[in-house]
Amino acid sequence: MLNRIYQYITIHKLATFSFFTAWALIAIYGLSQLRFEEDITKVLPQNDKTNLTSKVLKQLNFADKISVMVTAKKGGTLTDLFMTMALSLRMVKRGYR
Numbered sequence: 001m002l003n004r005i006y007q008y009i010t011i012h013k014l015a016t017f018s019f020f021t022a023w024a025l026i027a028i029y030g031l032s033q034l035r036f037e038e039d040i041t042k043v044l045p046q047n048d049k050t051n052l053t054s055k056v057l058k059q060l061n062f063a064d065k066i067s068v069m070v071t072a073k074k075g076g077t078l079t080d081l082f083m084t085m086a087l088s089l090r091m092v093k094r095g096y097r
Helices: 002-011 013-032 048-059 078-095
Strands: none
Touching (some): 002 013
């Protein structure tokens, strides 16, 4: 398989160079469009329930923190929510070993 790829690259050098150049330009363009929001309160929905949360978050120093917003589906229990979250975190942890 790798031998075929190598042969194709050596035969079609211009096409290979053009493909990787286009890929790099698209990746650079995509990266240049990323915008990170410093104010987490802009991400929260605006209603009475989140207004208090917004006030607290504005008072805290969030420079070195990561926020994760989690909500349960209708009819779901708090236990189901945390079991799903724990399973997801275990799966992520495996990827960092």
